[in-house]
Amino acid sequence: MGSLSGRISHLSESETLKMSKLSRELNAKGFDVINLSLGEPDFPTPTHIKEAAKKAIDENYSYYTPVAGYQDLREAVCAKFKRENGLSYSPAEIIVSTGAKQSIYNAVLSIVNPGDDVILPAPYWVSYAEIVRMAEGNPVPVKTAIGNDFKITPAQLEKAITPRTRLIMFSSPCNPTGSVYSADELKDLAAVISMHPEIFVLSDEIYEHINFTGSHNSIASNDAIRGQVIIVNGVSKSFAMTGWRIGYLAGPVAVAAACEKIQGQVTSGASSISQRAALAAISSGNAPALEMRKSFLRRRDLVIRLLGEIPGMNLNIPQGAFYLFPEISSFFGKRNGNEKINNAGELCMYLLNHARVSLVAGDAFGAPEHIRFSYATSDERLTEAAARMQKALAELS
Numbered sequence: 001m002g003s004l005s006g007r008i009s010h011l012s013e014s015e016t017l018k019m020s021k022l023s024r025e026l027n028a029k030g031f032d033v034i035n036l037s038l039g040e041p042d043f044p045t046p047t048h049i050k051e052a053a054k055k056a057i058d059e060n061y062s063y064y065t066p067v068a069g070y071q072d073l074r075e076a077v078c079a080k081f082k083r084e085n086g087l088s089y090s091p092a093e094i095i096v097s098t099g100a101k102q103s104i105y106n107a108v109l110s111i112v113n114p115g116d117d118v119i120l121p122a123p124y125w126v127s128y129a130e131i132v133r134m135a136e137g138n139p140v141p142v143k144t145a146i147g148n149d150f151k152i153t154p155a156q157l158e159k160a161i162t163p164r165t166r167l168i169m170f171s172s173p174c175n176p177t178g179s180v181y182s183a184d185e186l187k188d189l190a191a192v193i194s195m196h197p198e199i200f201v202l203s204d205e206i207y208e209h210i211n212f213t214g215s216h217n218s219i220a221s222n223d224a225i226r227g228q229v230i231i232v233n234g235v236s237k238s239f240a241m242t243g244w245r246i247g248y249l250a251g252p253v254a255v256a257a258a259c260e261k262i263q264g265q266v267t268s269g270a271s272s273i274s275q276r277a278a279l280a281a282i283s284s285g286n287a288p289a290l291e292m293r294k295s296f297l298r299r300r301d302l303v304i305r306l307l308g309e310i311p312g313m314n315l316n317i318p319q320g321a322f323y324l325f326p327e328i329s330s331f332f333g334k335r336n337g338n339e340k341i342n343n344a345g346e347l348c349m350y351l352l353n354h355a356r357v358s359l360v361a362g363d364a365f366g367a368p369e370h371i372r373f374s375y376a377t378s379d380e381r382l383t384e385a386a387a388r389m390q391k392a393l394a395e396l397s
């Protein structure tokens, strides 16, 4: 057999998908694994959205779709930006894709040349670094502190920017930390970015509606850098539609056109049925998202209380998304019999084997002293998971 490309040998497998696969395999063998490794709301898609998809099938939405997305969906996305974010976009600035992940991939491939630097405030979402590598760019992680709720400061950003910097990419609310930037914090970052008009910013707002601060802010609201910002969003998290695979991007027309060109050679337009469902989701308001948010907030408080009782877990209080990202280095060097924990990956495997709880090591998020705990599951399962973790961790000394 011939050899595989250098590209693939440099690419890491998605750590979150790997842990979920492992826990599914253990479940299939009859073990009761609590899977807290995936970033997925545990709610079903709301009924009116499912009805829209059924109607689309009956109305024969079965043909190729326009590469950039149906025109009415792009218009609905513009209306959403106006209504919810106070931002004016035209349909020519919107590209609908097969999930927000594809929107990010399109944007990075459109902007980054081989050898360009991309600043990633760390912890960052797992796929950012790998997508940058696929574009042959260099991910440049900038470490943030738990004491600053994992947010990059303007001074850190200024220091990280070099003539090779092409793009800055971050999420707010953030996966994996749950941190949410305030309007003032974004304004201060925008002031730095405005001094570097050659740089783009990718603002990943996929967790927009899972935000406990009362308001979502987009860095695109800062007029001075408006032409530098690409917003990525989608229906996966806000409308419990992860499997429907619809995301979208809003940005300068030239970037949107480049994304359309790439997508036209890779996947073509996103699924017709899913786009009709997304149209129903986006144009019918956020009541389902607000209901889910209430549950997530209750669960956040529950897991903070339960994990907070475990000695050695250093926690902050996240303001959005559905993750905790505790610092767990106090367990490094500890043992249970012959088993020694040297790093976060080994701690995750230890918890999978001894507590039957599946979590993700922080390494893939650029934070090797942390683990990610997703609380997108029932209160009962979360309570059970915390109890099992407490018992297994107490056996380490």
Ligand SMILES: Cc1ncc(COP(=O)(O)O)c(C=O)c1O
Pocket: 039, 098, 099, 100, 101, 102, 125, 171, 174, 175, 204, 206, 234, 235, 236, 242, 245, 246, 247
């Ligand atoms: C920060 C962030 N961005 C983008 C995505 C991808 O979303 P989608 O499922 O729509 O591709 C995820 C999914 O986990 C995410 O956490």
